Amino acid sequence: MDILSGIKTRRSIREFAKHDIDDKILFKILDAANYAPAAGSLYNWRFIIVKNPEDKILLSEASYDQEFVSQAPVIIVVCSDSIALKREFGKNGEIYAIQNATAAIQNMMLAAHEFNIASCLCGIDKEKAIRISLKIPEHIDICGLVLLGYSxxxxxxxxxxxxxxxxxFDTWDNKIKKSSPLFPLMSAFESAVEKIKRKTLSKRRTRAKIKS
Ligand SMILES: Cc1cc2nc3c(=O)[nH]c(=O)nc-3n(C[C@H](O)[C@H](O)[C@H](O)COP(=O)(O)O)c2cc1C
Known part of the structure; x- marks a missing residue:
């Protein structure tokens, strides 16, 4: 699958078939996540692979009680150790930590899609319960859950x-023109419409000539 069609055809999936994901594929997905860009090349993302049914129920409760969360064959709890980023960039390090982890999550979901594995990123509202159950230390942030499975x-x-x-364009609120070369699809659509208009007009003219 080429990158653009992967980006456009990936969807958040909330209904999973029962079968598990092969560990080799799972590690390829995590390996792709590990290639995400990272501020200062400081790799703050951490992944916890959860397959245990009890932990999955706990995660679904900690994720706004979304029942479908527990049905995913694999849940990746994406965490962040932002100590090095904060040391290097001060307050900005906190933002970079989220940005890094988010880039890794996107890589993860796109790589999963390449293997025909569906995903859904889910937020959490009960962080403490996850922290206690999965033994996540206090200095580690919990960024979100990536559900993985076959749709x-x-x-x-x-x-x-x-x-x-x-x-x-250039400044805030200066709207880009629809016909701008930055919108190749729009331009293709507009030129197709123009072509049809021209053809219709020429047909009408021919008919008018024949009549006269
Ligand atoms: C930060 C973030 C948190 C999300 N949390 C949830 C969630 O808790 N539950 C859920 O069903 N979808 C969640 N989603 C998925 C969005 O609903 C989904 O990306 C959006 O509807 C667009 O659909 P698409 O991913 O198929 O393009 C989340 C997405 C993001 C980026």
């Missing part, structure tokens, strides 16, 4: 932001 059925594409409404 039961294809997911629908949720609505996406309108790129031309969220992209500005």
């Amino acid at each position: 039961k059925r294809p997911a629908k594409m949720p609505s996406k932001a309108n790129l031309s409404a969220i992209t500005f």
Whole structure:
């Protein structure tokens, strides 16, 4: 799968088939996560692989009681050890820690997609319960849960932001023109419409000539 189609066809999946993920594939997915960009090359992400049914139930309760969480064959608890980042970058290190972990999560989900494995990133609202059960030290942040498994059925594409409404040119709120070369698809669509218009017009003219 090429990168762009991988990015566009990945969906958050919340219904998983029962079968497990082969450990070799799982480690390839985590290895891809480990190749994410990291501020100062300081690799703060940490992964806990959870397969135990009891722990999965605890994680689902700690994730806004979302029942489907416990149904995922594998849950990766993504954590962050931001000590080195804070030492190097001070307060900014806290933001970089989140950004690094998020980049790793995205790599993880895209790599999973390459292996036809579905994923869903889930937030947590009861951090303490996870910390105690999974023996996560106090100085480690818990970033989120990545559910991994084989999808039961294809997911629908949720609505996406309108790129031309969220992209500005040079300065904030200077909206980009729809026909800008930055929107190749839009340009292709517009030129196709123009082509159809021209064809219709020329057909009308020919018909008018024949009539007269
Ligand atoms: C930070 C973050 C937290 C999320 N938490 C949840 C969650 O707790 N439960 C859930 O079902 N989906 C969660 N999602 C997934 C989003 O709902 C999903 O990405 C969004 O609907 C867009 O769908 P897509 O991923 O299929 O493009 C989360 C996504 C992000 C980025």
